[in-house]
Amino acid sequence: MPRTAGAALRWATSRLGAAGVPSPRVDAEALLAHAVGVDRPEARRLAVLDRGLPDGAADRFAAGVARRAERVPLQHLTGAAPFRHLELAVGPGVFVPRPETEQVAQVAIDEAAHAVARGGSAVVVDLCTGSGAIALAVATEVPGAQVHAVELDAAAHGWAARNVAATSGDGPALVRLLRGDARTALRDLDGTVDVVVSNPPYVPPGAVPRDPEVADHDPAVALYGLGDDGLEVPRGVTAAAARLLRPGGLYVMEHAEVQAAAARAMVAEAGGFDPAGTRDDLTGRPRMVVARRAGTAAAGRREDTGDRRAAGRTVTD
Helix, strand or coil: CCCCCHHHHHHHHHHHHCCCCCCCHHHHHHHHHHHHHHHHHHHHHHHCCCCECCHHHHHHHHHHHHHHHCCCCCCHHHEEEECCCEEEEEECCCCCCCCCCCHHHHHHHHHHHHHHHCCCCEEEEEECCCCHHHHHHHHHCCCEEEEEEECHHHHHHHHHHHHHHHHHHCCCCCCEECCCCCCCCHCCCCCCCCEEECCCCEEEECCCCHHHHHCCCCCCCHCCCCCCCCHHHHHHHHHHHHHHHHEEEEEEEEEEEHHHHHHHEEEHHCEEEEEEEEEECCCCCEEEEEEECCCCCCCCCCCCCCCHHCCCCEEEC
């Protein structure tokens, strides 16, 4: 392998491209930055100048490129995943947060901000929190939000605890994190929650993800939602949301784009909600169901579940 940054980056980009990695240049830059111990802009600068690599960096870089060519997730190799303005610790045993979930978080953030504007505070619950991505996004972007997160899997809960501690720093925990069953947790909050948000497992049993990074490395417990349609776990989450939300509170849940109609029907079958809508992610795909708990909302702005400014078009038929 070349021992200068520019030549090494070109070599890595070529190798990753040949291995079918979707973004070979970006991934090569991230691996170079990780191997050298700098940020990505500095790694690009070193490559432009074709500076020599520090002792040990070339070998670390070559090892990282070899593993990425085997389709080990980039985030597992660098130990970090970006999510909105956060950088979260991730690795084996936890679902790697995806950019499309950032829009699910945005819906929760917008609603929590409206609740704070109305009453000075908001109670938000993130069910099946995984790495803690959505919960921490809400907690850091909405001052006044009281955020609770629930995760059952021991490995994922460990990663979430690490991220809550790192993001909270020396202050009090930004998120109340519980290890437990999303279907039954947080009984003390029944009927008081402003927002319930979830990115639960929802992949149907026969729908194996196409990308090796997902199929081979994301934990099955975070992918497969059980039942013939993959919505058995989401049904339990939806029932919990109906229990937790105050009248007028908002529920938002991520799902596969082929599950839009089934997810709306699931909410209707759960009972206690106004008619659900479907919102798109940033790529224009229908990826989340949004519904309000039936009843009178708190005084102030009561948005329709299809607010186009918050998350794109809405489908209700």
